Amino acid sequence: VSVITLTTDFGTGSPYVAAMKGVILSINPAVTLVDITHAIRPQDVRQGALVLSEVAEHFPAGTIHVVVVDPGVGTDRAIVCARIGSQCYVAPDNGLLARLARRTPPSLIVRVSEPCYWRHPVSATFHGRDVMAPVAAWLSLGLEPTRLGSSMARLTPLDWPEPVQTASRIEGQILEIDSFGNLITNITADIFASDCLDREAVVLYKGHQIVGIARTYADRPQGSRVALVGSSGRLELAVVGGSAAAEFSANIGEPVLVEWRPR
Amino acid sequence: VSVITLTTDFGTGSPYVAAMKGVILSINPAVTLVDITHAIRPQDVRQGALVLSEVAEHFPAGTIHVVVVDPGVGTDRAIVCARIGSQCYVAPDNGLLARLARRTPPSLIVRVSEPCYWRHPVSATFHGRDVMAPVAAWLSLGLEPTRLGSSMARLTPLDWPEPVQTASRIEGQILEIDSFGNLITNITADIFASDCLDREAVVLYKGHQIVGIARTYADRPQGSRVALVGSSGRLELAVVGGSAAAEFSANIGEPVLVEWRPR
């Protein structure tokens, strides 16, 4: 059984997604299709890269991920097929795969240029349907990625807001807001987890202070503001039983600081 | 072919759902995955219990339903596997299964405690991905529920707004508002269907009167306010070709009365 996942900025419920699925099933009717999300903000390559880097790892070896956040559709930006770890990715080469590739360097990158695996006529505005979907379907039938075009040395990098760590603090920012209103930062657990025994973290955000890192939401009373390490290993801010996004009028990109004080 | 359904409050398009699907497919690539809904209001256990009790019955015998509305994630609340009728449920034991269990007492309830069927490391904030998804996947491969942990006597009950029936009337409330703006009440057809031959129901809501129970929406002219028994056997209020939610500025929990007058 082959699995193809789809991640796009087409909007939840967009029939454009269904067009891609129809194209895939016309080539490989036995494939298992899974939506990762279609709620990527329009043309937000960074959000696409983040979601993919956190979700793809949970899928089985051999999974083929199609990612369509493609503001440059129809221009000379490349479409690539990359093998990263045990999985395969088909996406425009605009940074979407950069977070994944940073963790695990691709073992193969191919520029998709062989039109015999495409749907024709190829539109100028929907390569998700006409190029990426059919290419993924052929891959799911066992096509060697090298048949899709010639290999490339590296993927286009992605501008990414890395946290800044100094002796006394970490300067990060809000990276994402989830559907519960939890604020997910770019500060990963490995940065501050090592030195929390004799001192306590204080998280500063928009003039508010949250002292200490909770283990889970319900460890604190309803309505409390908590900082914790979420399920993706990132520092997040939450309100127990409520929405931190609403309570803090939060926006993506706002700075979050972590400092320490003795316990 | 095994079916696993997913019901969560993660939000439509949430990549958290996809993480669960990836975990499931990594264990059982041949399973059929069906989304019931991911639009349960955040942490609204009652809405989750309602949806599940109305939809689960339509699925084939042997279906495994995973339900993640889990405000107490990471605390000592149990995760349970319950066999109810011919189907199996995996959920936090917080009332989510109470409506189903009230209709059909579970033939087996197991407290999920055996970590060898979980994903590791287990996060403190996402047991849907790390405990419930893998457990459901193993069940879909034929694992006996008794292997998941020790049996329990009963499920946690759920506070539920039952309608109050007196000699002259029924006092109910708005339980749910659907995407058409129909107002679905907690008054089920069996309560008032038996005695409608010589007298006519009058539905009272927010100072408005609707006389008589329609058979279907289009039985009345466009724009009419109608009361009818919907497809789940519940009294509902609707506006033909419009939205009762908008017209009445409706809110969940508002009282709805049914009285009778001679025909």
Add this chain to the structure above:
Amino acid sequence: VSVITLTTDFGTGSPYVAAMKGVILSINPAVTLVDITHAIRPQDVRQGALVLSEVAEHFPAGTIHVVVVDPGVGTDRAIVCARIGSQCYVAPDNGLLARLARRTPPSLIVRVSEPCYWRHPVSATFHGRDVMAPVAAWLSLGLEPTRLGSSMARLTPLDWPEPVQTASRIEGQILEIDSFGNLITNITADIFASDCLDREAVVLYKGHQIVGIARTYADRPQGSRVALVGSSGRLELAVVGGSAAAEFSANIGEPVLVEWRPR
């Protein structure tokens, strides 16, 4: 492998959709289910017909499409099964299939009236679950459509806003707004594509002029207003990297004119 698609106005995340899927899987557990969209505006038959006519063609031969936009549910409007090209459709006979049938006349139309293929009891308000879903499931198992009822001569037509073409211009309108805010018109490429060599199209909308037809979005600078032929072969208006819907405060039904001037 059989494919059944679902298109409804139930709303994304509606559990009503899941009820239909449960009914289908109870009859044919091996079927592949694909959502086309559930975001059709409530009771908007025209939008349903449009989506279906643009997406269905991408699915494999033998696909069965179930379409439930059904303001007349429970009245004497027919439910039909139609074979159009290599695919099969199950829908209320209210115009939903009219766009498809206009392009490819149905080779068979059957009025669905044989209750032995339905779910019982049949509700008066949800024929999607009780009639159309089970009928589609039986078809996916190989049931001959002629077993569902007696044949009909023609489908109910649909009132459709056709563009008006004169010697000097085309008068069209906004037909749909996609999730990127692109404005999709009822003017199809075949109308004006033939005569663009020596003259240039000027698109007029709400007092604005867009000169020339772009090939793809990113052919023009960020923020530019562009007119182009989208992936469904329709003239559309877009803002590069932005939302034409927001910039123009666009509404469905607003007039769009195409005129020409010499190059």
